[in-house]
Amino acid sequence: MAKFDYVLAKTLEDAVHLLNEPNIRSIPLAGGTDIYVAIRVNPIWFDRLVDIRRIPELSQITQEGDVVSLGAAVTFSHAIANPILQKVAPFLVEACSTIGGPAVRNCGTFGGNVSNAAACADSLPALVCLEAVAHLRSPKGKRQLKVEDLVTGPHETKIESGELLTHFTFKVPPEKARSCFIKIGRREAQSISRLSIAVIGAVDSTGMVDYIRVCPGAAVATPVRFPHVEAVLLGKKPDEEIITAAAEQLVVDMIVSTGRRWSTEYKEITLKAIAERSLTKIFLEDGQHVN
Amino acid sequence: MLINFNLNHKPVSVDAPADITLLALLRDRFKLTGTKEACEVGECGACSVLLDGELVNSCLVAAPSVMGRNVVTIEGIHAEDGGPNDLQRNFIEKGAVQCGFCIPGMVLAGEALLSIKSDPSRLEIREALAGNLCRCTGYMQIVDAIETTAKARAEKHHPEKRED
Structure with missing residues (x-):
């Protein structure tokens, strides 16, 4: 018998609903580069993976005025090749290019890097410098927290069970920076x-x-x-x-x-x-x- | 659960447990043992495959997540007659293969690079291979094989402008 189940979330609402179905411990799956390593060494702590990688808005990088929005399921490869990030946050792009090798960068995501919150997570220092805000969604509604406040310790965050990290926003840094x-x-x-x-x-x-x-x-x-x-x-x-x-x-x-x-x-x-x-x-x- | 996807350019359908990796699916269900199982934590690249054209470590990919997507393994890389393609021939000719264990991953990493970059520098080739470990060759011959293939392919597609 399978040790855990898998379900593909088609929309954001779908994902939040699936993550909060009663009596089944569900966690979001994006790139899998941390989860599949963790379950080889730790007891499995969930009943079901909710795959959020195909929800279109989670993979978007957009700029409206001076606010950049970065989807939680954006991969590091995607970020490295993205003209908006190359222009407004070159050090974030540089940080992404130091993560793993190409195969890991093709799968690993910002949402995963931040929510896994390893002390050595390479996207975090630049996100903190950018004063990035994490946007979370749950059946109770939406809330926002600065990335700096979201991470409370190694592998510890304020993300609650059933809550989905959807995207980050940050203000374009001053010109000439x-x-x-x-x-x-x-x-x-x-x-x-x-x-x-x-x-x-x-x-x-x-x-x-x-x-x-x-x-x-x-x-x-x-x-x-x-x-x-x-x-x-x-x-x-x-x-x-x-x-x-x-x-x-x-x-x-x-x-x-x-x-x-x-x-x-x-x-x-x-x-x-x-x-x-x-x-x-x-x-x-x-x-x-x-x- | 039932997983439908394209495997080496052909549609397939397989009933598999939800908790296995793409690596296990390929090796155990499809008996495609060219995809190697080694570290199983995304460090070594021996299990590399192409997922919708991008290089991934199949040991870190949930098997059900490939539903509807295109997976290419080393068994899907060959010349029209089923023999080795130009990149694979160059691996042999340049002495890039010793024990051979890492080679399926190396070839797929090479193909992934050449699909997005037709004229990579040696540094770019090395960066593209950064997640694929080889204990035998010292990598130089592998870089040579990919570089030679890139040049030959560029010449074949653009005989008029060699530098492109």
């Missing part, structure tokens, strides 16, 4: 992040930083912005000295958050280096232009 994503893995491709960082920033007409978002990945329990680090940079001329000060602040804040752990000796050096490298890239070199 530049962004950068750096990932440290054990090899160039098909690797899990040991540490990563997403940064996006801009300077005003006098050359002072007037916009900055910094979010490291796999550094602390959840992907969050580091306001003290951003404060070091805001209103300053982003020269080497200020960039180093910001990178050092980031390391201090990481240790405040995690305490000194077995990996800290490695992470404090590496995080400082990728923070300096990414901030140098956007402020002093040729970081990826937004817009």
Whole structure:
């Protein structure tokens, strides 16, 4: 006998209904790249997979005015090739291109990456920098949560059972902003992040930083912005000295958050280096232009 | 449950449990053992197949999710006479095959790349193979085979402009 059942949801309403049928524990299935790995090592925690991959609106990337909408079932391959994301969020595209290999990117989705909420999830730091909002739907209605608030710990989110993550929205970053994503893995491709960082920033007409978002990945329990680090940079001329000060602040804040752990000796050096490298890239070199 | 889909360009219908992967469906139900079972967690690429033309790890695909879609396995890649096609011949000629276990996945990764990019650089070929592991060859001969095939196909389709 099959250990679990499968059903294909044809519409969003259909999916929400199927996820909430009584007496059957249902979870959404999109790319399967996390679920099929998890069920090989964990006891099966659901009775049925509700396949949401063929619901058209979940696979759309659109821009209306200055708001971009990104469907939860958009694959990383789709995102990498998408002109809207290439233009307004090049560091998100860069992050997607570091995930797995082509076969994993052809299946893996943003909704899956965020709801699985691995500490090393590569789409999360850029989504947090973009202040992306997750849109959830359930029979009780719709609600919205910032991605930064949605993820509460490694593999833990505020998504409730029966609730479907449908899409993300974010505002187009300011003109002239530049962004950068750096990932440290054990090899160039098909690797899990040991540490990563997403940064996006801009300077005003006098050359002072007037916009900055910094979010490291796999550094602390959840992907969050580091306001003290951003404060070091805001209103300053982003020269080497200020960039180093910001990178050092980031390391201090990481240790405040995690305490000194077995990996800290490695992470404090590496995080400082990728923070300096990414901030140098956007402020002093040729970081990826937004817009 | 009943799953209807196109397998190697022919419509098929199979009754299978809902909880199996596409890999298990191909190997156990259709006896298409060219698709290899190895890591089963999407790390090695030995189980690569084309799903609607895109490379996927069949060990991570729910069997029922291929309903109505097109699946191509290594058994579906061949010349018109049923022998090896140009890419497969180049794998042999360039010495890209040693133990052979990874080769079905490598050939499908190559075909997936060539279907969207007719003139890939060596770096692009290597990126396209990033999810397919080979313990024998060191990859260079595999890259050579795909590069040679790309050039030959481009010449065949566009004999007037070689660089395209």
